[in-house]
Amino acid sequence: MTSSSGYISSTPALEPNPTAGPVLEVEDLHVEFRTRNGVVNAVNGISYSVDQGETLAILGESGSGKSVSAQAIMGILDSPPAVIAGGGINFQGRDILKMNEEEQRQIRGPGIAMIFQDALSALNPVYSVGFQIGEMFRAHRGTSRKEAKQHAIELMDRVRIPAAARRVNDYPHQFSGGMRQRVMIAMALALDPRILIADEPTTALDVTVQAQVMDLLKDLQRDTGMGLILITHDLGVVNEVADRVAVMYAGRIVETGTVDDVFTRPAMPYTVGLMNSIPQVEAKGGRLQPIIGQPPNLARIPSGCPFHPRCPMARTGAAAAPDRDCVADLPPLRVVTVGREAACHYSEELLNG
Amino acid sequence: MGRYVARRLLLTIPVLIGASFLIFAMVYALPGDPIRALAGDRPLSPAVAAQLRAQFNLGDPLLVQYAKYLGNLTHLDLGTDFHNRPVLEIISDRLPVTAKLTLVAVFFEAVIGLVAGVFAGIRRNGYFDNLVLVSTTLIISIPILVLAFLSQYIFGLKLGWFPIAGITEGWYSYLLPGLVLASGSLAYVARLTRTSVAENMRADYVRTARAKGLPHRTVIMRHTLRNSLIPVVTFIGADIGALLGGAIVTEAVFNIPGIGRAVFDAVRGQEGAVVVGIVTLMVFFFIFFNLVVDVLYAVLDPRIRYD
Numbered sequence: 001m002t003s004s005s006g007y008i009s010s011t012p013a014l015e016p017n018p019t020a021g022p023v024l025e026v027e028d029l030h031v032e033f034r035t036r037n038g039v040v041n042a043v044n045g046i047s048y049s050v051d052q053g054e055t056l057a058i059l060g061e062s063g064s065g066k067s068v069s070a071q072a073i074m075g076i077l078d079s080p081p082a083v084i085a086g087g088g089i090n091f092q093g094r095d096i097l098k099m100n101e102e103e104q105r106q107i108r109g110p111g112i113a114m115i116f117q118d119a120l121s122a123l124n125p126v127y128s129v130g131f132q133i134g135e136m137f138r139a140h141r142g143t144s145r146k147e148a149k150q151h152a153i154e155l156m157d158r159v160r161i162p163a164a165a166r167r168v169n170d171y172p173h174q175f176s177g178g179m180r181q182r183v184m185i186a187m188a189l190a191l192d193p194r195i196l197i198a199d200e201p202t203t204a205l206d207v208t209v210q211a212q213v214m215d216l217l218k219d220l221q222r223d224t225g226m227g228l229i230l231i232t233h234d235l236g237v238v239n240e241v242a243d244r245v246a247v248m249y250a251g252r253i254v255e256t257g258t259v260d261d262v263f264t265r266p267a268m269p270y271t272v273g274l275m276n277s278i279p280q281v282e283a284k285g286g287r288l289q290p291i292i293g294q295p296p297n298l299a300r301i302p303s304g305c306p307f308h309p310r311c312p313m314a315r316t317g318a319a320a321a322p323d324r325d326c327v328a329d330l331p332p333l334r335v336v337t338v339g340r341e342a343a344c345h346y347s348e349e350l351l352n353g
Numbered sequence: 354m355g356r357y358v359a360r361r362l363l364l365t366i367p368v369l370i371g372a373s374f375l376i377f378a379m380v381y382a383l384p385g386d387p388i389r390a391l392a393g394d395r396p397l398s399p400a401v402a403a404q405l406r407a408q409f410n411l412g413d414p415l416l417v418q419y420a421k422y423l424g425n426l427t428h429l430d431l432g433t434d435f436h437n438r439p440v441l442e443i444i445s446d447r448l449p450v451t452a453k454l455t456l457v458a459v460f461f462e463a464v465i466g467l468v469a470g471v472f473a474g475i476r477r478n479g480y481f482d483n484l485v486l487v488s489t490t491l492i493i494s495i496p497i498l499v500l501a502f503l504s505q506y507i508f509g510l511k512l513g514w515f516p517i518a519g520i521t522e523g524w525y526s527y528l529l530p531g532l533v534l535a536s537g538s539l540a541y542v543a544r545l546t547r548t549s550v551a552e553n554m555r556a557d558y559v560r561t562a563r564a565k566g567l568p569h570r571t572v573i574m575r576h577t578l579r580n581s582l583i584p585v586v587t588f589i590g591a592d593i594g595a596l597l598g599g600a601i602v603t604e605a606v607f608n609i610p611g612i613g614r615a616v617f618d619a620v621r622g623q624e625g626a627v628v629v630g631i632v633t634l635m636v637f638f639f640i641f642f643n644l645v646v647d648v649l650y651a652v653l654d655p656r657i658r659y660d
């Protein structure tokens with residue numbers, strides 16, 4: 001028990017670089033899994049930034065690399081087989097990937113925190129929730145066990161768990177799904193993180209509970225001014241809480257913009273398909289049309305635009321414009337109108353047509 | 354919990370009665386005449402033989418013999434061997450020896466098995482993991498009798514590192530027999546720990562622990578090992594009862610005067626009362642340690658609740 005270095009109050013890794021821009025800036029991040037059956041290119045050069053108080057929603061079919069990119073930011077990838085093959089993750093102007101192990105650890109929790117989809121499996125079954133929340137204070141601030149429990153009760157109150165003082169010693173399995181997710185949220189918010197990553201935080205919950213948990217997250221974000229990265233399938237939620245959206249496909253961001261822009265006038269055929277395939281609160285009764293075909297195998301991503309085998313607008317050969325052959329030329333993520341980017345050779349036709 | 358334990362303890366009574374009857378019947382069914390065997394080569398006068406038979410109820414039918422045995426049991430009389438030595442005395446004489454042997458065995462099983470399993474599990478498919486895999490496979494596949502004679506020959510006779518037999522050198526004489534007795538369970542504990550640790554390393558809550566910024570040591574000790582050890586600790590507990598069975602062979606080979614050796618001799622001499630008394634005691638221990646394990650399980654894993 002000698003790692004008192006973790007308990008010093010000023011942690012250099014957490015001090016903002018005064019010249020810095022956004023709180024979190026991901027630059028050209030690449031993550032691959034080097035498995036026995038070959039290399040899986042899970043994240044292929046994504047870039048985004050999140051500012052104080054801002055909410056960035058990340059959308060995309062399952063398997064598109066949303067969780068893996070979040071885990072890369074958190075430093076909790078399974079490596080091996082995962083390898084960060086390139087790029088940078090700047091937190092308050094400093095590249096996390098260039099920090100040593102101990103500095104990275106000091107950022108997890110007080111700097112960037114994360115909540116997971118399934119709170120039942122994400123919480124350790126053999127420790128009380130109070131203990132698990134309190135661990136944050138003990139590990140990062142050297143708080144005594146007793147004091148940490150007191151903090152845990154306050155946090156449980158703050159995330160509106162009824163009778164917090166009585167329930168602090170209960171175990172995760174003794175809570176309902178919604179209450180468990182609140183415990184996760186309390187744990188993540190314990191040290192006032194500057195960025196919170198929520199990976200499908202409501203997917204495992206009942207519809208009514210989903211709304212309550214999202215309301216809670218929104219309120220907490222307003223109170224703390226933290227940046228929120230919200231990974232979700234729920235377009236209704238995105239509509240309500242997100243400022244900007246990033247749509248992912250095959251480990252790339254294929255469209256970004258404000259929620260209004262992207263939802264009302266998608267600039268990428270994949271986004272159109274996504275809108276039509278996910279139930280939305282507004283469009284009740286409308287037919288759901290799944291995107292035809294299978295998501296790509298990330299060990300063998302199609303040439304050109306990775307979406308071309310499934311794209312109703314794909315053009316190749318004589319039909320395509322020069323250097324804009326969907327089967328041969330990878331469309332870069334480019335500005336299509338003010339404040340929006342899309343990775344499609346023919347975005348303008350979608351926007352204008 | 355208290356009610357649960359009481360109910361379980363009450364349930365052991367019919368089990369013990371049933372077990373003792375089965376053992377009784379098996380000894381009864383053994384071929385040969387125990388009184389003859391007792392006399393060996395010396396001639397035995399028919400009058401003495403008849404008197405012995407009457408004293409030990411050997412002429413009665415099985416059920417009558419058993420009823421008389423149970424009757425004596427109510428005032429804690431477990432009967433005597435053919436030399437009129439009370440079985441209770443034999444047990445109290447020899448149980449401490451077996452207890453020491455079992456303690457040494459459990460120590461080896463827990464320490465070596467756990468350490469090997471933890472390191473193999475943390476770096477699964479590494480060099481050490483493969484070493485553990487091969488050596489445990491080897492140990493598990495060799496019968497304990499062969500292992501006992503082999504180690505006695507190599508480490509006792511040839512190398513002279515340990516006493517060949519007996520318990521004249523205090524705790525030191527228990528090391529080799531203890532290791533032999535533990536070997537199978539030790540290999541199993543290593544395997545079980547390895548699998549459990551490897552599985553837990555990938556658990557979601559371990560990922561959460563890392564995301565919380567806990568120091569690496571805390572992630573491993575508190576959030577991986579603590580959870581991984583639940584099945585292992587419960588196995589070791591339940592195994593204590595099973596080790597007593599293995600002690601029969603080990604004590605016979607290493608000539609250790611414990612209850613295992615006593616049973617071994619009693620079976621050969623067809624000493625019914627001794628066999629029944631000791632084996633029933635073994636059955637009791639087996640049940641008792643299983644109960645301890647169930648209680649322990651509830652303590653270690655808050656999701657388990659009885660009642």
Ligand SMILES: Nc1ncnc2c1ncn2[C@@H]1O[C@H](COP(=O)(O)OP(=O)(O)O)[C@@H](O)[C@H]1O
Pocket residue numbers: 033035040042060061062063064065066067068069078081298
């Ligand atoms: N441990 C792993 N080993 C190999 N490949 C993995 C592993 N974890 C994730 N992947 C790959 O990364 C891809 C992206 O996964 P993920 O980020 O979880 O998708 P999602 O967008 O649904 O969150 C998956 O399709 C899978 O091929």
Ligand SMILES: [Mg+2]
Pocket residue numbers: 063066067068199
């Ligand atoms: Mg995911």
